[in-house]
Amino acid sequence: RHVIGSRVFAFAMVSVCAWCVAYAGELSSLKLETMLFWLSLEYAGVATLPVFWLILALLYSGREKFLTVRNIVMLFIVPVMIIALVATNQLHHFVYSAVSADLDGPFPMLSLTRGPGYWINMFYSYFTLMLGAILLLTRLNHPRLVYRKQIIAMLIALLFPWALNLLYQIFNITPLYHLDLTPYGFAVTGLIIAWAMYRYQLFDITPAVRARVLEIMGDGLIVLDLQGKVIDANRSAAQLLGWSDSAIGKPAMAMLAGWPELLQLSQSGASASIELPGKVLNKYYEITVSDLSDSQGEKAGNLMLLHDITDRKKAEEELRDNEEKYHSFFRTVRDAVFMTTTDGRWLEINEESVEMFGYADMQEMKSVPVISVYAKAEQRKELTESIAMRGFVKDMLVTFQRKDGSNFDALLTAAALKDKSGSVIGFQGTVKDITEIKQAQAALAEVNAQLQRSLLSAEQRNSEITLLGEMAQRIQSSQNMTAAYLDTAEYLGKLFAGDSGFIAEINVNDQVVEVKASFGTPAGKSVFMPSDCFALQKMEIHESDGSDPSSICPHIGDFPGCFVSMPLITAGGVSWLLHLQRGRELVTAEACKQWTGSRKPLMLSAGQELAVALSNVRLRETLRDQAVRDPLTGLYNRRYMEEMLDQQLHSAKRIGYDIGFIMADLDHFKEFNDRFGHEAGDLLLKAVANRIKEVIRLEDIGCRYGGEEFLIILPHASLEDTHARALQIQEEIRNISFSYDTRQLGNITISMGVSAFPNNGDDVSVLVRAADLAMYQAKKDGRDRVVRKM
Numbered sequence: 109r110h111v112i113g114s115r116v117f118a119f120a121m122v123s124v125c126a127w128c129v130a131y132a133g134e135l136s137s138l139k140l141e142t143m144l145f146w147l148s149l150e151y152a153g154v155a156t157l158p159v160f161w162l163i164l165a166l167l168y169s170g171r172e173k174f175l176t177v178r179n180i181v182m183l184f185i186v187p188v189m190i191i192a193l194v195a196t197n198q199l200h201h202f203v204y205s206a207v208s209a210d211l212d213g214p215f216p217m218l219s220l221t222r223g224p225g226y227w228i229n230m231f232y233s234y235f236t237l238m239l240g241a242i243l244l245l246t247r248l249n250h251p252r253l254v255y256r257k258q259i260i261a262m263l264i265a266l267l268f269p270w271a272l273n274l275l276y277q278i279f280n281i282t283p284l285y286h287l288d289l290t291p292y293g294f295a296v297t298g299l300i301i302a303w304a305m306y307r308y309q310l311f312d313i314t315p316a317v318r319a320r321v322l323e324i325m326g327d328g329l330i331v332l333d334l335q336g337k338v339i340d341a342n343r344s345a346a347q348l349l350g351w352s353d354s355a356i357g358k359p360a361m362a363m364l365a366g367w368p369e370l371l372q373l374s375q376s377g378a379s380a381s382i383e384l385p386g387k388v389l390n391k392y393y394e395i396t397v398s399d400l401s402d403s404q405g406e407k408a409g410n411l412m413l414l415h416d417i418t419d420r421k422k423a424e425e426e427l428r429d430n431e432e433k434y435h436s437f438f439r440t441v442r443d444a445v446f447m448t449t450t451d452g453r454w455l456e457i458n459e460e461s462v463e464m465f466g467y468a469d470m471q472e473m474k475s476v477p478v479i480s481v482y483a484k485a486e487q488r489k490e491l492t493e494s495i496a497m498r499g500f501v502k503d504m505l506v507t508f509q510r511k512d513g514s515n516f517d518a519l520l521t522a523a524a525l526k527d528k529s530g531s532v533i534g535f536q537g538t539v540k541d542i543t544e545i546k547q548a549q550a551a552l553a554e555v556n557a558q559l560q561r562s563l564l565s566a567e568q569r570n571s572e573i574t575l576l577g578e579m580a581q582r583i584q585s586s587q588n589m590t591a592a593y594l595d596t597a598e599y600l601g602k603l604f605a606g607d608s609g610f611i612a613e614i615n616v617n618d619q620v621v622e623v624k625a626s627f628g629t630p631a632g633k634s635v636f637m638p639s640d641c642f643a644l645q646k647m648e649i650h651e652s653d654g655s656d657p658s659s660i661c662p663h664i665g666d667f668p669g670c671f672v673s674m675p676l677i678t679a680g681g682v683s684w685l686l687h688l689q690r691g692r693e694l695v696t697a698e699a700c701k702q703w704t705g706s707r708k709p710l711m712l713s714a715g716q717e718l719a720v721a722l723s724n725v726r727l728r729e730t731l732r733d734q735a736v737r738d739p740l741t742g743l744y745n746r747r748y749m750e751e752m753l754d755q756q757l758h759s760a761k762r763i764g765y766d767i768g769f770i771m772a773d774l775d776h777f778k779e780f781n782d783r784f785g786h787e788a789g790d791l792l793l794k795a796v797a798n799r800i801k802e803v804i805r806l807e808d809i810g811c812r813y814g815g816e817e818f819l820i821i822l823p824h825a826s827l828e829d830t831h832a833r834a835l836q837i838q839e840e841i842r843n844i845s846f847s848y849d850t851r852q853l854g855n856i857t858i859s860m861g862v863s864a865f866p867n868n869g870d871d872v873s874v875l876v877r878a879a880d881l882a883m884y885q886a887k888k889d890g891r892d893r894v895v896r897k898m
Contacts, residue, residue, distance in 0.1 A: 116160055116163050116164045116167060117164055119156075119160050120157060120160035120161060120164065122153075123152070123153040123156045123157040123160060124153060124157060124297070125153070126149065126150075126152050126153035127150055127152075127153030127154055127157065127290075128153075129149075130146045130147070130149035130150040130152070130153070131146070131150055133145075133146035133149070134146035134147055134150065134217075134218065135215045135216065135217065136216070137216060138209075138211065138216050139209070140207070140208070140209040140218075143209060143216070143218050144197075144198070144207065144218075147194065147218065148191075148194050148195045151190060151191045151194045151195075151229075152191060154229070154233075155186070155187035155188075155190045155191050155229060155233070156184070156187045156191075157233075158232070158233040158234075158236040158237050158240075159183045159184055159187055159236055161236065161237060161240045162183065162236040162237075162239055162240045163175060163180070163183070164240070165239070165240030165241070165243040165244055165262075166240075166243060168243075168244065168262070169243040169244065169246060171243065183236075186228070186229070186232045187229075187232075190203070190225060190228070190229045190232075193225050194225075197225075201223060202223050202224060202225040203222075203223050203224075203225035203226050203229075204220045204221060204222060204223055204225075204226065205221045205222070205223040206219075206220070206221035207219070207220055207221075234270075237270055241263060241267070244262055244263055245263070261300060264300055269290050269296070269297050273290040327344060327413055327414060327415045327416070328341075328342065328344040328345030328348045328349075328393075328412075328413070328414030328415075329341065329342040329344070329345055329411070329412070329413060329414075330345050330360075330374075330411070330412040330414070331400065331409060331410075331411055331412075332360050332374060332409050332410045332411075332412065333409040334407065334409055335359075336359055336360045336361060336374070336375070337357060337358065337359055337360065338355055338356055338357065338358055338359075338360055338363055339356065339357070339409065340356065341355060341356065344414070345414060348393075348414060349363070349364075349366075349367070351363065360374050370395065370412075373395050373397055373412070374397065374410060374412055376397075391416065391418045392416070392417050392418045392420075392421040393414045393415060393416055393417060393418075394414075394415040394417045395412065395413070395414055395415075396412070396413040396415065397410055397411070397412050397413075398410070398411050398413070399411070441458065441460065441538070442460060443460060443538045443539060443540045443541075444457070444458065444460050444461035444464045444465070444518075444538060444539035444540075444541075445457070445458045445460070445461065445536075445537075445538050446458075446461055446536065446537060446538075446539070447525065447534060447535070447536045448478050448534055448535050448536075449533070449534045450492075450532060450533065450534055450535070452477050452478040452479050452488075453474075453477065453478065454473065454474040454478060455534060456536075457470055457473060457474065461473065461539070464510075464518075464539065464541055465481055465508070465510055465511060466510035466511040466512055466514075467511050480509070481508050481509055482506070482507075482508060482509065483507040483508060483509040483515045484506075484507055487506050487507065490504075491504065491506070491520065491522065491535075492535075495522060495523065495524050495532075495535060496524075496532070499523060499524055500521075500522065500523035500524070501520065501521065501522050501523075501537075502521050503519045503520075503521060504519065504520045504521070504522075505517060505518075505519060505520075506518055506519075506520045506539075508539065516541055516543050517541075517542055517543065517546060518539045518540055518541050518542055519539070519540045519542055520537060520538075520539055520540075521537050521538050521540075522535050522536065522537025522538075523535070523536060523537060572603060572710055572713070573713075575599060575602055575603050576603070576713055576714060576717050578599065579595070579596070579599035579600075579603070579714075579717060579718075579721070580717045580720070580721045582595045582599065583595050583596060583599075583718070583721035583722065583725060584721050584724055584725065586725050588725070588729050589624075589722075589725055589726060589729055592721070592722055592725040593611070593624040593625040594625065596611055596624075596625040596718060596722070597611075597625035597626060597627050598627075600625070600627045600714065601627035601628065603710060603714055604627070604628075604688055604707070604710070606690075607628060607688055607689065607690050607707070608626075608627065608628025608629050608630040608631075608688075608689050608690070609626065609627060609628060609630050609686070609687050609688040609689055610623045610624075610625060610626035610627070610630050610687050611623075611624060611625045611626075611676075611684055611685070611686050611687070611718065612624060612684060612685045612687070613683070613684055614638060614644070614682055614683055614684060614685065616681070619637065619638060620635060620636075620637065620638075621635070621636050621637065621638055621640075621641065621644070621663075621685060622634065622635050623635070624684075630687065630689055631664060631665060631667045631669075631689065632661075632663050632664040632665055632667065632687075633663045633665070636662070636663035640661060640662040640663040641661050641662075641663055641673060641685060642659075642661050642673070643661070643673035643674060643675050643685065644673075644675055644682065644685060647675055647677075647682065648675070649672060649673070649674045649708065649711075650672070650673045650674075651670070651671065651672045651673075651704045651708075652670065652671055653670050653697045653700035653701065653704075654667065654669050654670055654671075654700065655697055661673065664689075667689065669689055669690050669700075670689065670690045670700035670703055670704060671687065671688065671689035671690070672687070672688045672689075672704050672707060672708060672711060673685060673686070673687045673688075674686045674687075674711055674712070674715050676715050676718060676719040676722075677719065678719050678720075678723045679723070680723075683719070683722070683723065683726075684718065684719065684722060686711060686714065686715050686718065688707055688711060690703055735748075736748035738797075738811075738812040740790055740793060740794065740797075740812070741793055741794055741796075741797030741812050742794075742797060742798075742801070743797050743800070743801070743810045743811055743812045743818070744809060744810065744811045744812075745811065745812065746811060746812070746813055746814065746819075748811070749809065749811035749813070749819060749821070750872070752809055752821070753821060753872045753876075754872060756809075756821065756823055757865065757870070757872055757875075760823070760865055761870065765823065765824050766824065766825060766826045766827070766829075766864055766865060766866070766867075767821065767822065767823055767824075767825065767864065767865040767875075768821070768822035768825035768826065768827065768829060768830025768833070768862065768863075768864045769819070769820075769821060769822075769830065769862065769863045769864065769865075769875050769876060769878070769879040770818075770819070770820040770822070770830060770833070770834045770837070770860055770861070770862055770879065771813070771817065771818075771819055771860065771861045771862075771863075771876070771879035771880045771882070771883040772817065772818045772819075772820070772834075772837070772858050772859070772860045772861075772883065773816055773817045773818075773858065773859050773860075773883055773887070774792070774793075774796065774816040774856065774857075774858055775856075775857040775858060775859055775887075775891040775892055776857075776891075777789065777792075777815075777816040780792065784848060788848040788849075791846075791848060792846060792856065793812075793816065795844055795846055795856075796818070796841055796844070796856065796858070797810070797812065797818070799837075799840050799841055799844060800818060800820065800837060800841075802840070803833075803836060803837050803840050804820060804822070804833075804837075805822070807823055807824070808820060808821065808822050808823070809821040809823075819876070819879070820833075820837070825864070826864060827862065827863070827864035827867045827868075827896065830862050830863075830864055831862045831894065831896045834860045834862050834894045835894055837858075837860070838857075838858055838860060838892075838893075838894055841856055841857070841858050842855055842856070842857060842892075843855075844856050857891060857892035858892070859883055859886040859887050859891045859892065859893060859894075859895075860882075860883060860886060860893075860894040860895070861878075861879045861880060861881065861882025861883030861884065861885065861886055861894075861895050861896075861897065862879060862882055862894060862895070862896045862897060863875050863876075863878035863879040863882060863896075863897040867897075868897050878897045879897065881897065882895040882896060882897040883895065
């Protein structure tokens with residue numbers, strides 16, 4: 109069995125059995141050698157049995173700490189040596205100095221003369237048996253009768269075989285003829301112990317184990333006799349009260365003087381829960397005082413049990429605090445707090461619930477069923493199903509109904525109320541009215557929307573400013589007005605995406621407005637008079653939503669939409685017109701008003717940038733023209749012609765194409781000038797120059813070579829082509845009907861000389877000289893003709 113000492117007791121019984129069996133073998137043998145063999149086996153039990161007994165006594169008395177491996181080995185050193193000496197006694201005769209067989213009696217027996225080894229074994233065995241008996245006697249005063257009976261049984265089991273052995277060994281007294289009854293006495297010992305195991309639960313719980321349990325138990329234990337003296341106290345009590353071992357035997361009145369309540373309880377025999385001061389400040393103990401009775405049932409003293417209930421007390425206090433906090437929360441929380449039954453009746457509600465749902469007081473609200481506060485009955489069902497599934501719901505959006513029938517949205521948080529068995533008996537939770545929150549959210553959403561619109565507007569404005577800057581820079585870098593107008597159309601299309609429009613140039617001299625750049629699909633004329641535009645008439649922005657025909661400019665025509673026109677004013681006056689329009693999709697006057705209101709600020713910014721940029725390009729173009737053109741005729745001057753000739757001739761040589769040259773001179777121009785004056789001569793030169801510009805191609809270069817002489821350069825024209833073109837120019841000039849100061853001055857004639865590259869040379873001066881010589885030849889031949897240099 110797995111109890112203390114059972115294994116050692118089994119080994120002891122094995123030793124007893126070995127001793128008895130071997131002794132029986134000895135008594136049944138007739139030969140000395142056989143007897144000596146059995147004698148050697150006897151000592152396996154004789155020498156070890158006392159050691160096992162001592163070990164058993166140590167275990168039973170609670171001194172197992174001495175049973176280390178080292179100590180056990182030391183205990184068995186003498187027995188092992190004796191067993192070895194007995195087995196080899198014939199060699200040294202240390203245990204028995206003389207050995208013989210006595211066959212004269214009723215039993216064959218050994219006749220032994222005892223040597224020193226025998227007496228050593230005997231002394232060692234008696235010493236261990238006596239030490240074990242002393243250990244048991246120390247426990248004989250145990251207060252529990254059952255343990256005293258266990259000890260008495262073990263002492264009887266020890267003393268009976270020991271007495272038999274003393275009679276046999278010392279006094280040679282034996283009931284039978286020289287028989288040693290010691291082993292059979294130990295057999296009786298085994299029977300006594302077996303009876304004690306059954307009768308008194310020997311080895312189940314030993315006094316030592318019981319004492320250890322009392323020592324290590326957490327509760328304090330104090331035993332008082334009838335005179336009020338302390339006769340026992342476990343370690344917990346000693347530590348609790350600050351006692352030492354000297355407290356045992358002293359009066360409780362002295363030892364408990366520092367704890368009056370505890371002393372009073374020890375004297376009255378009552379039980380109570382008290383707080384002990386001093387070293388155990390704030391510690392609570394439950395003191396239980398009970399009577400101790402002796403074996404006759406008479407009162408022998410008092411037993412005081414000090415059980416620490418500090419944790420329980422603190423838990424109770426914490427529970428009370430939590431309950432108070434809960435009730436405080438229930439009373440002061442701003443949300444509605446409730447408890448309901450599963451069948452829809454109110455158990456508890458706070459004042460906030462009454463106010464939130466619009467009832468007069470708690471009693472009135474409790475009188476109505478829970479379902480009545482739900483604007484949607486299915487939400488109550490959804491709530492109970494969710495709690496049944498998950499045990500709780502959190503921030504469930506529910507529409508509730510006040511007493512007056514008005515609805516409001518709230519967040520419901522609820523959980524199941526359960527009894528000790530885990531069954532749902534109701535629900536508890538809170539209701540948070542989110543009306544103000546929703547209003548605040550709506551206001552915040554509107555603010556965010558406004559902010560978003562502002563951000564989008566700012567982003568759009570930044571984008572527009574960037575485009576305006578790019579547009580101004582791009583136009584400023586244009587080489588001429590044609591390129592500037594192309595760039596203008598591109599950027600206006602980006603700035604006014606989805607709209608249509610144009611920018612028109614105002615020719616003050618000709619009193620005409622001409623569209624130079626457009627984007628989208630603008631309606632209206634591309635050339636019109638300034639009087640056809642109300643914006644130019646009023647010199648301010650003009651807008652129309654299309655509803656009033658009188659507000660629609662004539663140059664727009666029958667346009668079913670909105671438009672805005674704005675004159676662009678520069679230092680030189682009104683130079684351009686910026687026009688923007690939107691078609692049929694804006695069907696209402698209000699939509700048109702919103703559209704024009706959103707476009708005008710950008711139009712003003714774009715108009716300012718365009719006015720400056722286009723004016724600068726026009727100024728650069730004017731300055732450049734003044735540098736390369738003849739101020740009277742508008743044709744290129746001789747310096748520009750010489751630069752262009754070098755470039756053209758270089759390209760012609762590299763690529764391989766012809767260049768034609770026409771040198772022209774007005775016939776009788778000096779006489780005309782002298783007759784009609786220089787002013788009439790200048791007008792004549794202008795008229796001829798204008799006719800030349802009308803006839804020549806875009807890639808041709810017309811120059812005023814000097815006085816009344818003109819030089820025309822025709823790239824990609826052969827000698828024959830140049831000659832044919834000269835004839836055409838001659839015919840066009842003949843058709844000029846020139847009048848001055850109301851007088852008709854007659855027809856004009858011109859003489860021309862033609863040359864070409866590479867026919868007449870590959871040098872500029874040579875080619876120009878060739879054309880000039882041909883022209884002089886035409887003069888000689890009678891003027892008004894074209895001569896080709898062959």
